[in-house]
Structure formats: C-alpha cells, structure tokens
Amino acid sequence: MPNIYGLLNIGQTALMTQQKAIDITSNNIANVNTPGYSRQRLNMEQNNPVRYDGGQMSTGVKANRNIQRIYDRFINAQINGENEKLGRWQAQKEILEKAELMFDDASGYGLSDAMAQFWASWQDLTNNPSGRVERITLLADSQNMTDTFNKLDYDLTELRKDSDLGISTMIEQINPLTEQIAELNQKIEEAEAGGHNANDYRDKRDLMVKELSNLIDVQSFEDGDGYMHIYTANGKTLVDRNYSWDLATGDNGSGYAGVYWIDSQGIQEEITSTITGGKLKGSIEARDTIIPDYMNRLDTLSGEIITQVNTQHRLGYSLDGATTNQDFFSGAVAADITVDNAIEADVNLIAAASTAASAPGDETNALAIANLQHGLFLSGSTFDEYYGSLISDVGSNVAKATTYHGHQENMLSSLENYREEVSGVSIDEEMVNLIQFQSAYQAAAKIINTVDDMLDSLMNIV
Numbered sequence: 001m002p003n004i005y006g007l008l009n010i011g012q013t014a015l016m017t018q019q020k021a022i023d024i025t026s027n028n029i030a031n032v033n034t035p036g037y038s039r040q041r042l043n044m045e046q047n048n049p050v051r052y053d054g055g056q057m058s059t060g061v062k063a064n065r066n067i068q069r070i071y072d073r074f075i076n077a078q079i080n081g082e083n084e085k086l087g088r089w090q091a092q093k094e095i096l097e098k099a100e101l102m103f104d105d106a107s108g109y110g111l112s113d114a115m116a117q118f119w120a121s122w123q124d125l126t127n128n129p130s131g132r133v134e135r136i137t138l139l140a141d142s143q144n145m146t147d148t149f150n151k152l153d154y155d156l157t158e159l160r161k162d163s164d165l166g167i168s169t170m171i172e173q174i175n176p177l178t179e180q181i182a183e184l185n186q187k188i189e190e191a192e193a194g195g196h197n198a199n200d201y202r203d204k205r206d207l208m209v210k211e212l213s214n215l216i217d218v219q220s221f222e223d224g225d226g227y228m229h230i231y232t233a234n235g236k237t238l239v240d241r242n243y244s245w246d247l248a249t250g251d252n253g254s255g256y257a258g259v260y261w262i263d264s265q266g267i268q269e270e271i272t273s274t275i276t277g278g279k280l281k282g283s284i285e286a287r288d289t290i291i292p293d294y295m296n297r298l299d300t301l302s303g304e305i306i307t308q309v310n311t312q313h314r315l316g317y318s319l320d321g322a323t324t325n326q327d328f329f330s331g332a333v334a335a336d337i338t339v340d341n342a343i344e345a346d347v348n349l350i351a352a353a354s355t356a357a358s359a360p361g362d363e364t365n366a367l368a369i370a371n372l373q374h375g376l377f378l379s380g381s382t383f384d385e386y387y388g389s390l391i392s393d394v395g396s397n398v399a400k401a402t403t404y405h406g407h408q409e410n411m412l413s414s415l416e417n418y419r420e421e422v423s424g425v426s427i428d429e430e431m432v433n434l435i436q437f438q439s440a441y442q443a444a445a446k447i448i449n450t451v452d453d454m455l456d457s458l459m460n461i462v
C-alpha cells in the first residue's frame with residue numbers, strides 16, 4: 001500500500017534518473033567536436049506500479065538500462081562507399097599531377113621545345129652544310145633532346161617507384177586497422193553480453209571502418225551478436241568476429257609490389273587485380289596502367305625518331321665525303337636514346353650531303369632529315385602531333401581525376417552533413433535538455449525535502 005516511504009522512493013529514483021540524463025547530456029556536449037561521435041539519449045520509463053485497495057498507483061520513473069545511440073546504419077554504409085571512391089581519385093589525382101609537371105612545356109625546357117630545337121638545327125645546317133658552328137649546335141641540341149627523353153623516362157620510372165612505395169605504406173596502415181576492429185568487436189561483445197552499452201566502442205569501430213574504406217574497397221556487415229565482419233571486394237575475409245587477416249605486398253613478377261591476402265595457414269593469394277576502390281586502387285591504376293601508357297608512347301615516339309633519322313642519315317655522306325652508312329642515334333627507346341658515340345666524337349661525321357661527290361657543300365640529306373619533322377610516321381601523325389596528343393591525354397587524365405575527386409568530396413560532404421543532422425550533437429538542443437533535466441532534478445529534490453518535512457511532522461506528533 002502506498003505510504004510516505006513510497007513517496008521517498010519516488011523522489012530518490014527521480015533524482016537518480018535525472019542525474020543520469022544530465023550525465024549523458026554533459027557527455028554529448030563534451031564530444032560536440034569529436035570525429036565520429038554519435039550523440040546518446042537516455043530513455044526514461046515508468047517504474048512498475050503497485051496495487052492497493054483503490055487500484056494501482058505509479059511508483060515514479062526509472063532510466064532504461066540501455067543508453068540509446070542515435071545512429072543511421074544506412075548513412076554510414078553510404079559514407080563508406082563514397083569514401084572508397086574518394087580515396088581512389090585522391091590517390092590518382094596526386095600521382096597524375098606529379099606526372100603532369102614532368103611534361104610541363106610552359107617553362108621552355110620541355111620535350112616539345114627540345115624537339116623543335118633539334119629540327120631547327122638541321123634546318124640551320126642546310127644553310128651552311130660545312131659550318132662547324134652549325135654542326136656543334138646540332139650536336140648540342142640533339143643531346144638536349146635525348147637527355148630530355150632520358151629524364152622523362154627516368155622521372156616517370158621514379159614516380160612508379162614512389163607509387164609502389166605508397167602501396168606498401170597503405171598495406172602497413174590497413175593491417176593495424178583490421179586488428180583494432182577485431183579487438184573492438186571483442187570489447188563490444190563482452191560489454192553488451194553483460195547488459196552494458198558499448199556506444200563509445202561502436203563509434204570508434206565505425207570510424208576505423210571509414211578509414212579502412214578510404215584505403216581499400218571493403219564490404220562490411222554487423223551480425224546479431226554485434227560483431228563487424230569485413231571482406232575485400234572479391235570476398236577475402238579481413239575481419240571475422242575477433243579475428244583479423246593481414247594483407248602483404250610482394251613482387252608478382254612485374255618488378256613492382258603486388259597485393260596479397262594471407263589465409264589462416266599463411267598461404268598468400270594475390271588480389272591486386274580485384275581491388276576496385278580506395279587509395280590502393282588509385283595508386284595501382286596509376287602505377288600499372290596510366291604511367292606505363294605514357295612511357296610506352298614516349299618509347300614509340302623516340303623509337304620512331306631514331307629509326308627515321310638513322311635511316312635517312314645512313315644514306316648521306318660525311319663532311320669529307322668518305323663516310324656513309326653512319327647512324328646518328330644509338331639506343332631504341334626513351335630510356336637509352338643518345339647521340340651515336342662516333343658523332344659525339346667528331347661532328348664532321350654528320351652526313352649533310354647526299355653524295356660523296358657533292359660533299360662538303362651539299363645540304364640535301366640534311367634537308368631531308370629536317371623535313372622528317374613534317375612526315376606522317378605515327379598512325380598518320382607527325383612527331384609533334386603525336387607528342388601533342390600525349391600531352392593532351394596527360395592533361396585530360398589529371399582533369400578527369402580532379403573532377404571525380406571534387407565530385408566525391410561534395411558527395412561525402414553532403415552525406416557527412418546528413419549524418420551530423422541525425423547523429424551529431426547540437427549545442428542548442430543539449431542546452432535545452434540540460435535545463436529541462438536540471439529543473440526535473442530540482443523538483444525531485446523538492447519532493448524529498450517535502451517528504452522529510454512530513455516525516456519530521458509525523459515524529460513530532462508521535
């Protein structure tokens with residue numbers, strides 16, 4: 001039957017409940033700027049009523065044991081999906097921007113200018129076929145062009161190596177993340193098995209899954225026991241309950257790092273070609289597809305220049321009319337193209353004349369070589385047009401990566417804003433709640449004071 005001590009109990013539970021609500025509100029306010037934090041809410045419910053002669057009477061309020069985490073799983077899944085795409089284009093954009101700088105002709109020291117000077121020097125030689133100054137200038141401009149080819153190839157090779165190192169670094173970031181997610185799985189299961197909340201652990205785990213998705217494309221889901229399971233795009237397990245599987249890098253025969261998944265027996269299986277998102281995808285695509293395409297086209301260009309110039313040069317005669325069938329260039333590709341050693345040692349071997357009898361004043365072979373600049377040798381293109389198409393594609397690839405990267409940033413920003421609307425902390429809202437709970441706490445304290453006065457009055461009557 002309700003009595004004065006029942007009133008005291010109502011006041012006590014009300015005090016405890018409102019205090020807990022104030023604690024949770026304070027925690028929300030404290031974490032207003034914490035990345036990945038999901039605001040929490042205390043759900044209150046009535047105590048079990050008691051029966052008395054007149055019927056039932058309520059016995060106050062109590063706090064639900066589980067503190068609610070305001071969270072939208074679907075939004076988080078969308079964020080992770082868009083984060084994978086952002087990581088891919090971010091990595092690719094950074095690498096391709098470096099490649100674009102290597103092809104920069106605006107400074108006047110690029111390959112386009114070097115080729116233009118090379119052809120112009122042959123044209124100048126036609127004006128004075130026996131001139132030593134013109135021959136030395138031609139040698140210098142030829143060396144400048146071959147050095148530019150060599151440097152471009154070297155720089156692109158180094159960029160591939162840098163990308164390769166970046167891929168290994170990403171693997172070193174992925175493995176600790178999967179290990180920590182597995183550990184958090186265990187902590188969440190242990191906490192919630194005892195009837196407690198693991199909201200903070202869940203926030204931390206979601207933040208790590210988001211970070212992981214920026215590095216590699218993953219599929220994830222949470223089972224009924226609260227464990228997060230994570231797989232690669234081709235179904236290789238990275239996290240299963242409280243166990244994690246590592247990735248590794250190793251030479252797959254290409255001279256660069258392949259990505260391998262290690263099973264529970266320690267056997268490695270290559271998954272490089274199946275990675276479809278994250279920074280790993282962007283780096284692998286730039287390293288293995290885009291940059292090699294640039295290098296192959298440079299090789300095609302340099303190889304065709306070597307072939308055409310050497311073919312024509314072998315038909316001509318040196319300054320003394322005695323030497324013919326002399327190559328002008330050595331090498332076969334951009335990495336090893338160079339002026340032939342004999343030409344470097346003696347510029348008189350430059351074959352400007354078409355016949356032995358017409359040397360040294362004949363310029364017809366030099367003119368034929370100069371006119372190669374306008375020949376359609378590369379799929380109906382001149383050398384300049386072929387190189388121009390390469391430059392255009394370099395810029396186009398950078399523009400594409402920049403556009404997609406900007407789009408993904410906007411997409412992710414919109415989703416993050418939506419997540420903040422659902423899970424984020426509003427200072428204004430929390431301050432209103434704080435005042436509300438404070439007022440309720442003061443009212444509950446007033447109930448206890450009133451009951452205390454009633455007990456004093458009763459004792460005085462007795």
